[in-house]
Amino acid sequence: MVARIEGEALHAAVADLDGWELREDLLAIERKFKFADFVEAFGFMTRVAILAEKADHHPEWFNVYNRVEITLTTHDADGVSQRDIDLANAIEGLL
Numbered sequence: 001m002v003a004r005i006e007g008e009a010l011h012a013a014v015a016d017l018d019g020w021e022l023r024e025d026l027l028a029i030e031r032k033f034k035f036a037d038f039v040e041a042f043g044f045m046t047r048v049a050i051l052a053e054k055a056d057h058h059p060e061w062f063n064v065y066n067r068v069e070i071t072l073t074t075h076d077a078d079g080v081s082q083r084d085i086d087l088a089n090a091i092e093g094l095l
């Protein structure tokens, strides 16, 4: 079981992440990315997929052409956990 991050700690953790926002229901974090074209966007998604598989923590995402929208949440925690924060940080490291 993974602990859910809530309240002040949740807001502080999200504030430390560049460009990520808390979803309105406070149960997930989200970020929108925009690339030059589809090849750039899909290349990014491929690199995220490799990170996600290594971490056994996977994004919910949406892609149209050069736009990628990522939502991170932890099903086991029914909300945001450190695993989401860690994956968001690892994604930041790809940019």
Ligand SMILES: C[C@H](O)[C@H](O)[C@H]1CNC2=NC(N)=NC(=O)C2=N1
Residues within 6 Å of the ligand: 056, 057, 058, 059, 060, 072, 073, 074, 075, 076, 077
């Ligand atoms: C069995 C497996 O470890 C779990 O289903 C993992 C896989 N990837 C996951 N990804 C995300 N985003 N949240 C989870 O709770 C989760 N759980």
